[in-house]
Amino acid sequence: MALPDLEESGCSSGEGSSSGSSSGEESEGPASRTRCYCCSDAQRKPAHVPKDSPFFHCACFQRAVALILTMGCIALVGSFLLKLNSWVGTAVLSTGPAFVIISYFYARHRVSTTARQIWVTFCEAAIWMVPLALVIGEVDTWNDWFSLKDVDVSCSWAVDGGGEHLLKYLSWSANCADLAQQQPSGEPDGSGEHGAYFASWFGKLCPDTRAAAQEMVSEQGGLSGAMLKWVGNSTLHAADTLQCTALEELMLDVAGDIRVTSAAWDGKNVTISNRTDLAQAYEDVFGAIPSLFMSGDVEIGFRARPTTVLHVFITAFLRAGFLEELLKYVAVRRILFKDRVVDCGGVSVYGLAAGAGFATIENIQYALSFGAEVTYVRMIFSIPLHCCTGLIIGTYLGYRKFLGWKCYCLMTLLAPVFWHGLYDFVLMFPDSYQTFAEFKTILVFIVLVGSFVHARCAWLVLDNVCVVDVRSMMAAGLVSKPQFCCIECDCCSYFRHQDEVLQQRSDEVLQRQQVQQLEQQAARQHSEGSGGSESSPDMVVRRSSTAVLARQVTEALMPTVPDCQTTETVCPGCDSGVRAHILYPSSCPHCGTAMPDEVRLGFGSAGAAA
Numbered sequence: 001m002a003l004p005d006l007e008e009s010g011c012s013s014g015e016g017s018s019s020g021s022s023s024g025e026e027s028e029g030p031a032s033r034t035r036c037y038c039c040s041d042a043q044r045k046p047a048h049v050p051k052d053s054p055f056f057h058c059a060c061f062q063r064a065v066a067l068i069l070t071m072g073c074i075a076l077v078g079s080f081l082l083k084l085n086s087w088v089g090t091a092v093l094s095t096g097p098a099f100v101i102i103s104y105f106y107a108r109h110r111v112s113t114t115a116r117q118i119w120v121t122f123c124e125a126a127i128w129m130v131p132l133a134l135v136i137g138e139v140d141t142w143n144d145w146f147s148l149k150d151v152d153v154s155c156s157w158a159v160d161g162g163g164e165h166l167l168k169y170l171s172w173s174a175n176c177a178d179l180a181q182q183q184p185s186g187e188p189d190g191s192g193e194h195g196a197y198f199a200s201w202f203g204k205l206c207p208d209t210r211a212a213a214q215e216m217v218s219e220q221g222g223l224s225g226a227m228l229k230w231v232g233n234s235t236l237h238a239a240d241t242l243q244c245t246a247l248e249e250l251m252l253d254v255a256g257d258i259r260v261t262s263a264a265w266d267g268k269n270v271t272i273s274n275r276t277d278l279a280q281a282y283e284d285v286f287g288a289i290p291s292l293f294m295s296g297d298v299e300i301g302f303r304a305r306p307t308t309v310l311h312v313f314i315t316a317f318l319r320a321g322f323l324e325e326l327l328k329y330v331a332v333r334r335i336l337f338k339d340r341v342v343d344c345g346g347v348s349v350y351g352l353a354a355g356a357g358f359a360t361i362e363n364i365q366y367a368l369s370f371g372a373e374v375t376y377v378r379m380i381f382s383i384p385l386h387c388c389t390g391l392i393i394g395t396y397l398g399y400r401k402f403l404g405w406k407c408y409c410l411m412t413l414l415a416p417v418f419w420h421g422l423y424d425f426v427l428m429f430p431d432s433y434q435t436f437a438e439f440k441t442i443l444v445f446i447v448l449v450g451s452f453v454h455a456r457c458a459w460l461v462l463d464n465v466c467v468v469d470v471r472s473m474m475a476a477g478l479v480s481k482p483q484f485c486c487i488e489c490d491c492c493s494y495f496r497h498q499d500e501v502l503q504q505r506s507d508e509v510l511q512r513q514q515v516q517q518l519e520q521q522a523a524r525q526h527s528e529g530s531g532g533s534e535s536s537p538d539m540v541v542r543r544s545s546t547a548v549l550a551r552q553v554t555e556a557l558m559p560t561v562p563d564c565q566t567t568e569t570v571c572p573g574c575d576s577g578v579r580a581h582i583l584y585p586s587s588c589p590h591c592g593t594a595m596p597d598e599v600r601l602g603f604g605s606a607g608a609a610a
Helices: 058-084 086-108 115-127 129-147 163-182 192-202 210-214 225-235 245-252 275-286 309-333 344-370 374-380 382-403 409-428 434-438 440-460 470-475 491-495 500-528 537-557 597-609
Strands: 151-158 258-265 268-271 297-304 566-570 577-581
Touching: 058 086, 058 374, 086 115, 086 344, 086 374, 086 382, 115 129, 115 309, 115 344, 129 309, 129 344, 151 163, 151 245, 163 225, 163 258, 163 275, 163 297, 225 245, 245 297, 258 275, 268 275, 309 344, 309 382, 309 409, 344 374, 344 382, 374 382, 382 409, 382 440, 409 440, 434 440, 577 597
Parallel strands: none
Antiparallel strands: 151 297, 258 268, 258 297, 566 577
């Protein structure tokens, strides 16, 4: 399908194009030059960037302050709604920060982007989390097998110092969990013959809810660190300590439950392999001996898998860094060579939308699992990090399309995976390294700032690329409208390395020039009275089509430097070096002056030379 002719559609730049733009869009350059955004209005003008492209100019600072203040307002509103309705407050705190960041970047690049494409990319990144969850589960299983090892510790407590009471509490917890699993769904917890017997034997009823009772001890006889801490505090008569250094150090870095493996007293040794064994451990060890006649020490064995540095490294850089950033990359890579993505600001914002889509769903998961309070910390650290890495992915893909750099998958993912993995590596580093743990918050903040600096520096490379009014071109029918991947049915676009829009335009221009050259040659031969053979235009078209096919095969086997949708030129308004678009009308990012038609018309000669 041939691309629409922009000149025939009334969308041209340069002198004499003022009819395509309103009077409120006069550039800061010569009066004869006006910005042309093909049916654009004065209220939707692009934000200009300084000519020397500083790292942190005044407008950038103002937007950053406004964004921080808005995030603070989201936190206050969410806290207020959380008191009125927990579900509403959780929804605001979970989704608000990502939408605020998107809205600010959308306002900055409102000419280059469309809200519909942002929403499509946002949703596709969220949907890709479904297959990602399946892959992550397999990676976690392999990582646990590869990098975690069981560690056994044994602790002794005096019988009258809480040892007997601790083992009784552990058996009581296991009995409650067994009882909750065995009871019919309609029978209240703690009731029935077994429940009454155990309550009278221990003097304490099981939890009121069946779910709480089942979560006390796993079927393998394991307790969570928090549960074991609670049992210890309830029985050992010492606040916040289990009076066993080896066990407390193990609990610092434990990954999963802590299993009770044995119990011994006065020559009686009981091996515990599951929850049922733990439930019978107290009776097997002490039997019916009155507490008055007990003496000696109770020895209880524990087994757990403490987190290792290798486990954290694989989790941070492979599970979280690579797989999650690959999800964002896939969501943006699908639309990279679409004709509606013709502005570098747009592809960067779409990358940020992919990061925000992932961060929002992850934020909801954390809020439902750990409570709405966790969203306050994620609002400061995690969500900005996901948006920064998504922005970096979009920017590097912009290098590919608008600068002609060879930024393929691994090259594009290198920086986002590094920052994301480093952030999680610092955050999940084992707490047993106490010196490192003291500075963990500071290091996480430094990593977050580093990712922001990288994203900003990467964007400065594209600051001289001219602006294209995508929204007006879409309204005029010159480019396609955003659709979900299932509607467009273009799964192969993830593996496409050639810009089909640019190549199609190049082939059309090449064929047109060859036909014109043939016609001129035929006219010249006719005027000179030459009797030489003449070739028809159709024959030249067939030859050029064969040449195009041969070139496509060669490029597929031995790809050369990627094609580029921009070319270097000098702005006629501010005399700054810019990269103007060769397919569509564009304007200077510094002063708003429209690029002359010769920039696009020159593309024909470039295509012929190629």
